[in-house]
Amino acid sequence: MRDYTELEKIRLAKLERLRAAGQEPYPTRAERSHTSAQALAEYAQHPPADTHTAAGAYTVAGRIKAIRVMGKSAFVHLEDGAGRLQLYFRTNDLGEERYRLFQDVFDLGDFVQASGGLFTTKTGEVTLWVKDFRMLAKAISPLPAAKEEIVDGQKRVYSAFDNPEARYRERYADLAVNAEVREIFRARARICSALRKFLDGQGFLEVETPILQPLYGGAAARPFVTHHNQLHQDLYLRISFELYLKRLLVGGLERVYEIGRDFRNEGVSFKHNPEFTQLEFYWAYADYEQVMRLTENMIAFVADEVLGTRTLTYQGQTLNLNPGWPRVPLAEGIAEFAGVDIHAHPTAAGLLRAMEAKGIHADPKSTRGKLVEKLLGDFVEPHLIQPTFIVDYPRDISPLAKARPGDDSVVERFEGYMAGFELCNAFTELNDPLDQEQRFIEMGRDYAADSEDTHPLDEDYLRAMRYGMPPNGGFGMGVDRLTMLLTDKATIREVILFPHLRSREE
RNA sequence: GGGCCGUUAGCUCAAUGGCAGAGCAGGUGCCUUUUAAGCACUUGGUUGGGGGUUCGAGUCCCUCACGGCUCACCA
Structure with missing residues (x-):
């Protein structure tokens, strides 16, 4: 049994509480009538006469990215593959018990499903007025928390998950948290x-x-070697x-x-x-x-x-x-950026001397081609923007x-x-x-x-x-x-x- | 493989060789149109591992691991 962190233990307890309340934390099926983008587009096309009252019927599904609880109501940002949608939970609509369940056991990172009509809040955000909701998948481990703010249309991110090693090792968390x-x-x-x-x-x-190739080729590189057990044959991964x-x-x-x-x-x-x-x-x-x-x-x-x-x-x-x-002939590029005329030096030894005269040092065992490549890589390549x-x-x-x-x-x-x-x-x-x-x-x-x-x-x-x-x-x-x-x-x-x-x- | 830099709470980061801290996340309250919501209180640490110097090490030294940058390598 693995050791859970304190934060994970709290979420495991919430999971049990959800079960006790008769909700399966990992239900087999989900329902979704609209993606967030579809819901918003539909609302924009057919705005109701009274934008402050919920209209239409939408069921959305996604991950909780932000929760703002204000006593007996709460705003939540739900993110799905198409974007994000704000949800509005209210005691009046859900009843004391269901509202408490949401507030107490739903966390950032959980996958949820929510149904209701759309309306526009005081601050102008089109929002789903939640009539029904349920857990789709409880997150046990907290995702690396980040906070976002929109300032003059520019997104500002605070405490972003940006440690490269952690991001690459846990790419799933990186993707979950960093939309870009x-x-x-x-x-x-x-x-x-x-x-x-x-x-x-x-x-x-x-x-x-x-x-899997018995011989490798087509490039100058060292291969990875593997082995076929039954054929008793070493194989190379292609280069x-x-x-x-x-x-x-x-x-x-x-x-x-x-x-x-x-x-x-x-x-x-x-x-x-x-x-x-x-x-x-x-x-x-x-x-x-x-x-x-x-x-x-x-x-x-x-x-x-x-x-x-x-x-x-x-x-x-x-x-x-x-x-x-x-189209720049290699010899011209080298002449321009390294000041060496490779045409004038048809042998490796001659070219090496010409390079040394310019203060360019190379492995004396290099072939002429290798020397030319060095000139290309060191002097020409950086200029080719x-x-x-x-x-x-x-x-x-x-x-x-x-x-x-x-x-x-x-x-x-x-x-x-x-x-x-x-x-x-x-x-x-x-x-x-x-x-x-x-x-x-x-x-x-x-x-x-x-x-x-x-x-x-x-x-x-x-x-x-x-x-x-x-x-x-x-x-x-x-x-x-x-x-x-x-x-x-x-x-x-x-x-x-x-x-x-x-x-x-x- | 070499050089330089780095690794501190779940995340982002502080901390002259002298009590390991903050913001966010989490917890407990208050708060029914918020949006980095707010207010009050609060939990959380093998400071990457091991060894050493020191009265005392997150801090100095050695070593190992991992990463970043860079050089080398890469017809």
Whole structure:
């Protein structure tokens, strides 16, 4: 038996008192004729002649958010999924005994059902004049209490439940108490719907590919490992969808996408959660130029659908999401912001010397591609506030992308940036099985040089490609990051319902 | 993994090394159109855990746990 707090013991006693009075604290069924918003809308459309007398018949259900008792009457705020509605309880209407029952055993956080007509109070709030009420679910533990006040139309919250750790660990309490948190996840759902609507409209097919994979690939990340008992087989949780989605192009599905979970066994930060939601699509006969245009249109479409505008404020910065993002070759961006001409330094050693000359220090074992990435991340990325495509990446950090015709050292790849961080990554996909095999082998060498684990070589993927893969453009985007941007949240944990936290001993 | 900061009542926060407090929530009263309702009284603490210094530790030191920020890592 667990230890209840003093506050919980008081509520347990109230629960017993409710039972003693013949009311079930957790009845099986509830009734509801109107949501709070429906009731208010109906009243507004057909206001009674005398607004101070209860009119109509409404039954509402929801959670008690505020109680103001004044002797023999009480005002209560009820919150449901649509909003809130004030309830008015009065001894005259309910009788001494029922009124006392309400006053004595109904608490903040309880789910209740109430019926009556609507009227307008002296202070102008449309309110349900309660003729009947009952408990729907008694709350034993008090929700983190917050108080709200409306000052000049602005909501002010006092003693808000805002300790991040507590909010993430008890997200249910966070959601119950902080209405704006519920809005984040409504927006998130609309973002996913808008992405699907856009891609479906472009003739893409939504598919599902394995999360448990015998080999992992498609990105540079350490995987989570798990085990199938009966098959005596170790399996990896996928780090990307790429290699499976491209197998589908081999199979003749020309436009496919997947929205789902990726798992990366790496550091946690304001923009990294160990599991995160990714959108990837692959588009046969398209190249990265077409994918760029589709990307701009997709982001603008989502902004229209979710925000109703293409201008948004992110952490105090105004972002313009209209299509027509600048295309900045990676080498130009680095030249501008880091003052290093990477074209002039085709070898890792040469580039490293050029960087050292600028006072930029890097791991001397880095490949040239790694050095270029460091320059991009440290010097260019922070400047990319407005939506920008950085294009044309070094071949050795892009093993699944196709080389640029006429320049083997550069691949047709772009990354979309805004607000100073990477949003998406895409390329003209490599579809030459012999080149792909060579790249995999090169990557293995690079990993060895970096003293990382050797990346597994996916033979089955090469077999698929040998059957013939149409030329195609592919795309990947972090849906969590897009949600951060559109909801103006500074950390990924705010847009994931249950972000990963270290376990805590009870 | 490193650095810095933090953890005090259900929630939000105070407290020169010297009696652990406030507001809200809770309880008991008063109050039949309130809205952070109001008024009076009042309960509530292993100050994250453990160890140390000290006559005396929420406060200083060590250590562990968890979190925040940041750096590193993240083709």
